[in-house]
Amino acid sequence: MDRPVRVRFAPSPTGPLHIGGARTALFNWLFARHHGGVFILRIEDTDRTRYVPGSVELITEGLRWLGLDWDEGPEVGGDYGPYVQSERVGLYREWADWLVAHDKAYRCYCSPERLKELRKRGVQGYDRHCRYLSPEERAEHDARGDSYVIRFKMPLEGQTTVHDLIRGDITVENSTLTDLVLLKSDGFPTYHLANVVDDHFMEISHILRADEWIPSAPVHWQLYRAFGWEMPAIAHLPVILNPNGKGKLSKRKAGFTHDGRKVPVLLHEFREAGYLPAAVVNFLTNIGWSFGEDREVFSVEETIQRFDLSRVNPSGGVFPLNKLDWLNGIYIRETPPDELARLLREPLERAGYTVDDDLLRRITPLIQTRIHRLNDVVEMAGFFFRDQVTPGVEDLIQKRMDADSTKAALEAARETLLGLPDFEPETLESALRALTDTLGLKARQLFGVLRVAITGQRVAPPLFETMAIVGRDKCLERIEAAIRLLA
């Protein structure tokens, strides 16, 4: 039956948003937007021991940075609230008790020590000891006020099949399923109970979650059946694996890229590394989903129009970080220069530079095709914001030149620059090109010397535009300094 589309992203507030979580959120959001449905943010904070204050803010901040807006949830409210599980404990308790009353769950008085002992003996799950307690034994425990958990009475035989929208039927033998805990001894629900109860009462139509949840799908199916509720349609998104080979992507195991950078894993690390949110979104949609038509670059609007589950790939894959660098470069080049200039300010300031807006606006077009991440501006164009540059002698001396010819070239250039009517790029270029002839140097030699003298770098934006921005006085100063260096 077709229900109105209502999907949710349900993170636990145990820290900042992980890129994998962001991908799950994105796919849910795209699904909702494509179908004109509702996207809900729900906070699953039922484990009080793992709660990290401030996480919710970190998560909502991350979602907003990506441009994912939620229709119901924290900060925006909605008719199905509260959207924070710790504020709904009464509900879970009520339904756990309902299951007990209807003989679909039972109180288990086993101590953590006994459970640990079971595990040591190699018992998987739970041995169902308390499932078979006599009424007298139960009464005894209750009279003593023993603490208990509520466990689900899993069917002992038969099999359970859940239909996954992406991978088809998933079938398990019920005998391999355990009597999972529904309500903990502190009165809080476990994930399984809270998740099922909330999805039902929030009228969730489709569950799109990470693939590590596949094993609990049949368990949830049994819970829905016990309650007599209809289970939402479900789909498991493929895992994202570490780029360096081992296991699923995690902060601890992500490792480093080939060029020695730390692989970003938390969403805010992507922002801090200078990636654009639109590029991250585009990148994420290319993992586990494909646009079709052999296209890799597309807008969110286009994605929303086209997004569906049939194009989601069931197999997990490695996190293709270098593709993000390429994509981000494209998005940087497509950003209007004035806007890019505004974005470039932050990384420069973080690097300790005092940024003049006017100067930055003039520099931006020169580096736009030369950076892949916003942060690259520091290395590429930092010299514009320094009073002095410190070229190395070995960098100054070009191929098939020596200290003397380099010095001579600098002196000749100084005289040429002194006599120019203006300091426009065109003027500079024609004058300096003419100078290469009189000096008998290749363009790359003379320009190379000047580039290093003026920028302090072997790799820099185009020379003449750079010189025009740096200005005649500073250029001459830096040339003098280079000459002194060679003396």
Added chain:
RNA sequence: GCCCCAUUCGUCUAGCGGCCUAGGACGUGGCCCUCUCAAGGCCAAAACAGGGGUUCGAGUCCCCUAUGGGGCACCA
């Protein structure tokens, strides 16, 4: 150990029984452009995990093996 899921170039992927001489993209290599580096243009190398079936025909369907991943908590 038990259970579940997956398996196409190094990587992300297209492919839903004949359009496959397996397409695109990143990366890599080469060439062009060029003041360095980019950007851009052109070209190249590069894959159906293995074995059995089913079928006139299999990358596409089924089974087995191998490999990878995930799950087996009073964590989500």
